[in-house]
Amino acid sequence: MSGRRIGVVVPVFNEAESLPEFKRRLSAVLDASGMEYAVILVDDGSRDASLALMREFHRQDPRWKALSLSRNFGHGAACTSGLDHIDADAVVLIDADLQDPPELIAEFIQKWREGHAVVFGARTGRSESWLRRSATSVFYRLLNGLSATPLPLDAGIYSLLDRTAVESLRRLPERHRYLTGLRSWVGFSQVHVPYERRPRHASQPKQSLLNLVLLACDAIFSFSNAPLRLATILGLAMAAGAFLFSLNVLYEKLFTAKPIIGWSSTMVLISWTGGMILFTLGIIGEYVGRIYNEIKQRPVYLVQEKVGI
Numbered sequence: 001m002s003g004r005r006i007g008v009v010v011p012v013f014n015e016a017e018s019l020p021e022f023k024r025r026l027s028a029v030l031d032a033s034g035m036e037y038a039v040i041l042v043d044d045g046s047r048d049a050s051l052a053l054m055r056e057f058h059r060q061d062p063r064w065k066a067l068s069l070s071r072n073f074g075h076g077a078a079c080t081s082g083l084d085h086i087d088a089d090a091v092v093l094i095d096a097d098l099q100d101p102p103e104l105i106a107e108f109i110q111k112w113r114e115g116h117a118v119v120f121g122a123r124t125g126r127s128e129s130w131l132r133r134s135a136t137s138v139f140y141r142l143l144n145g146l147s148a149t150p151l152p153l154d155a156g157i158y159s160l161l162d163r164t165a166v167e168s169l170r171r172l173p174e175r176h177r178y179l180t181g182l183r184s185w186v187g188f189s190q191v192h193v194p195y196e197r198r199p200r201h202a203s204q205p206k207q208s209l210l211n212l213v214l215l216a217c218d219a220i221f222s223f224s225n226a227p228l229r230l231a232t233i234l235g236l237a238m239a240a241g242a243f244l245f246s247l248n249v250l251y252e253k254l255f256t257a258k259p260i261i262g263w264s265s266t267m268v269l270i271s272w273t274g275g276m277i278l279f280t281l282g283i284i285g286e287y288v289g290r291i292y293n294e295i296k297q298r299p300v301y302l303v304q305e306k307v308g309i
Helices: 019-033 050-060 075-085 102-113 130-146 163-170 179-185 209-223 226-255 263-295
Strands: 005-012 036-043 064-069 090-093 118-126 155-162 190-197 303-307
Touching: 005 019, 005 075, 019 036, 019 050, 019 102, 036 050, 036 075, 050 064, 050 303, 064 075, 075 090, 075 155, 075 163, 075 179, 090 102, 090 163, 102 118, 102 155, 102 190, 118 179, 155 163, 155 179, 163 179, 226 263
Parallel strands: 005 036, 005 090, 036 064, 118 190
Antiparallel strands: 064 303, 090 155, 118 155
């Protein structure tokens, strides 16, 4: 293949402790590839010395560039900004915390040279707590079962995208950007490379379990209409149950001498019905909220500073 220039996009949020080691290892991999390369580090509103380190990296090596966003827009927006500003025949997306080993990029490049437009890492194991591993595993399988687009299991953003795939992602205007799902949605020839996800090089995970649950909900609502169908099914089931209960009450009133005790059954039905109504309204509200955010047409991110770009 003729493409010989590779780009790397790295979303960064408070990773000052990891960045020097990340640069050392990534530079070694890219230098060994024999390809021209450029690295864009995207500062997503960091409050530590991350941006200062990025400026120093560029001073030492102009191939290392930086993009500073005006505030924290989120992981998906940071990746999107990097993809919008990179010019390469293939682009690698990787986090700076060294949980995803940069050395795997050499295998990504080999798969790309074999003709695959998308090469992504699939985690065979994770160095995390049992609860976190279990929750993540359930999420991927639940999302894959609900989504109309087949999504890879145990795969994050760590991937290599051919120029055609990058240009396709740039054409997608949506604000709620679950990039792992969008990467699958664009199609093209895709292949995975298994690897063991390692502990963070420094500091603690930036996402709490609650934040991960919220991100999981965001991904599900972005890639599946199944929750809306669930609300419909629950409504029909409740209506059917209420109808059967009414028939039973009518039968006991007309054909038996049993006294109809109404308070307990009425309160149970009211509580159950009210809870289900609020639950289904919440599901509908999630989709309405996303429609509201889309029609405002605000940009996905705002750039504060460009270094070397």
